[in-house]
Amino acid sequence: MKPVKEYPAEVYLNGSWIKPQQATISVFDRGFMLGDGIYEVTPYYSGKAFKLKEHLDRLQYCLEEVQINFDAYPIAEIMAEAIERAGLAESDAAVYVQITRGVAPRTHYYPEKISPTVLLYAYPVKLEGFENKEWKVLSSKDKRWHRCDIKSTALLANVMANEEAIARGYDENILVRKGYFTEGSHSTIFFVKHGTVFTHPEGPHILSGVTRQVVLDLCRDLKIKVREDKVHLDELVEVDEIFLTGTTTQIVKVASVHSLEKEIFTPRKDTVTRQLQEEFLKLTRGK
Template identity: 40%
Template sequence: MGFALLNGEIIERSEAKVDVEDRGYQFGDGVYEVIRVYNGKLFTAAEHLKRFSKSAESIGISLQFSSKQLLEMVEELLKKNNLETGNIYMQVTRGIAPRNHVFPASNVTPTLVAYTIKSSRPIDNLKSGVKAILTEDIRWLRCDIKSLNLLGNLLAKQKASEKGCFEAIQHRGQDVTEGSSSNIFIVKDGTVITHESNNLILKGITKDVILDLCRKNNIPVIERTFSLTELDDADEVFLSSTTAEVMPVIEINGKIMKAGVPGKVTRKLQDLFQKEIEKQCGVLVS
């Protein structure tokens, strides 16, 4: 079972329990983060922990630990579990209190939990690309907060799964927002286009890495809203997330996108992204 982090203490995972009146369980009243691990090292950990703190602050949860303390605890958890490739999941809730929609008194301590998950890189999908569907974005209007309230995302992802697809690309009317668990990019005439980071999407850490790689390598990039028509007419489509990296999308709603193979800009960004991983975490075997 390994070890888990509970409120600053690393314990046997089987002993990591939370109360039934924890507000994360009762209301989804909390936020979470997922940090990728390669070669036993954290990738973009500082950026993830900064977003974690910002999400908590956005809903009025005061973390009991600084980002430096969180990083130290997460690194210790990583070592204790001897994780080579996978993820660290962490979440904080408002804490344990009698069920009431109103926030509990300020003396209620937030509940912090973290644990590791073994997860290999999705090599086959990265090489061949994946299928997606389109679905209306039914979520709330603060998607920039990495909230535990994921029911809209789950319904979209389940719909995609039932169609034999990897992802659901969401849209509000004619405007594409993001995937159920990813950011969405299109490429048109060599220019990479992705939704601006506002309240309608999560500001992806992997997305930001990709944007930085584009700018450093003279790949034209624009952050703006794009339409379903532009998506349909794109030369290339790809998605990004902590676990999916730079993932080509080769089919949407049963329609093959262009040649049905990953495009050259996507391939270049995959190569650049892998080099960035290796810069931080060491050479990848596969």
């Protein structure tokens, strides 16, 4: 059974805090009509933002890439207020931010002189226990557009990929483009081969994950060899471990990978995955 999520008690919409049922936008909002918007999710451990600047940096990058004129950095104060207002100042939580181009008659070009629509809210998230999870994942063809580095609200291809996995009893869908793994429908993929950690290089085919960069930094601190290089399906026979990362996923071990026909990977080890999970716990919890 799919988990059921609850609505937040209130949201911030264009300068006002209101109840979700009162939060309305125009039918001509370009986010609604065209998916013309950007979003970001920031985790809060015991009420404290984790890598806030990095999340705002990514938000600002994406806004600039699609030419939405909005300064992301001052929104940090509203994010902190969202945590307080939601009663999550001492809890694990996340803040969702969405900025669309705004309201204008429908066109395939960017309209001029319109104000962005800004939505923001905080919600509780269970961040504890990630180190005990083991995900069974599906692998399928990456059918998404060629600018996956932009965190667009237009996520239909990701949703379709994730739904395919969930409907078949898997936890995630890791995607393959021209024989090479790119990323998951909502996660970054790491492979461990002969003691070296591999992950897809940054570029238009993956999202520049904040947790991805944390893991790369941890690897270097721990003197674990890292290669930002693509891994081919045929190389799975050489892979010892696979793990996935993400803002709320954190670092999760992959227990098996499946095509639509058969199982194509089971781990031989989890040494590096466990080591990185322990260091991530120290970083986020002080444990």
